[in-house]
Amino acid sequence: SNVLAISSGTGLCVGDYSLFNESIRQFIIHENGLNDKSFPTVGQLNDYVNLYELEFARFFPFVHMPTLEPSTELYPLFTSMAMIGALYAFRSSHTKILSSVTNAKLTKLLFQLQNGHFEDNRELNPSIPTWILQTMTFIIILGIFNDSGKVIKEMNTYMMSLIDLVMKYHVNLPLEQSMQPPFDDNVPTTEYITEEQMNISLKNK
Numbered sequence: 001s002n003v004l005a006i007s008s009g010t011g012l013c014v015g016d017y018s019l020f021n022e023s024i025r026q027f028i029i030h031e032n033g034l035n036d037k038s039f040p041t042v043g044q045l046n047d048y049v050n051l052y053e054l055e056f057a058r059f060f061p062f063v064h065m066p067t068l069e070p071s072t073e074l075y076p077l078f079t080s081m082a083m084i085g086a087l088y089a090f091r092s093s094h095t096k097i098l099s100s101v102t103n104a105k106l107t108k109l110l111f112q113l114q115n116g117h118f119e120d121n122r123e124l125n126p127s128i129p130t131w132i133l134q135t136m137t138f139i140i141i142l143g144i145f146n147d148s149g150k151v152i153k154e155m156n157t158y159m160m161s162l163i164d165l166v167m168k169y170h171v172n173l174p175l176e177q178s179m180q181p182p183f184d185d186n187v188p189t190t191e192y193i194t195e196e197q198m199n200i201s202l203k204n205k
Contacts, residue, residue, distance in 0.1 A: 017046065017049050017050050018070070019046065020042050020045040020046050020049070020082075021042060023072075024071075024072055024078075025039070027072045032100075032104060034097070039097060040086075048083075048084075048089060051088045051089055053085075062134060063081065076101075076106055076109070077134055077138075079102045079105075080098070080102045087145070099139070102139060110132075110161060113132070128171070133171065142155075143155025
């Protein structure tokens with residue numbers, strides 16, 4: 001579990017996840033044409049991520065936090081998590097700007113997905129990065145707690161897009177149908193129980 005401490009970013013009691021650094025922050029600012037002073041500091045961004053983990057993720061843990069590392073590629077996921085955390089910090093202005101940044105990048109990503117290409121023009125693999133679906137989910141969750149007609153309309157669009165992507169890339173199907181399960185090379189294949197053996201075992205109980 002994370003060791004809680006008083007952060008210098010917001011003065012709030014938060015954990016030890018540091019997904020943002022100044023390099024990533026400046027990358028976001030320049031890509032979105034933002035004012036440096038209006039965008040949250042690195043300390044604030046990391047505080048919001050930790051508030052997300054402390055207050056939200058314990059109830060809806062669909063992002064595996066320990067495997068995340070600072071990355072410009074994944075920044076939409078990070079900003080969407082910080083966006084949720086900013087709600088718990090009662091920083092509506094930061095929630096709004098983080099939502100705007102996440103929306104802008106997500107719109108570009110969805111356009112690239114629809115056209116079958118990523119930014120580097122590599123042909124899209126027959127799968128979709130999980131973090132894109134997770135980011136879309138966070139945007140939808142934010143929309144649930146918003147009474148703005150514009151936000152609700154955007155949320156509806158994301159919900160339909162999310163359903164389409166889940167069906168298109170078979171995310172709703174068992175993983176075994178899209179890839180071969182790994183086997184331990186040190187264990188003879190004869191020792192693995194088959195579906196037929198399992199059924200017989202259950203009938204004998």
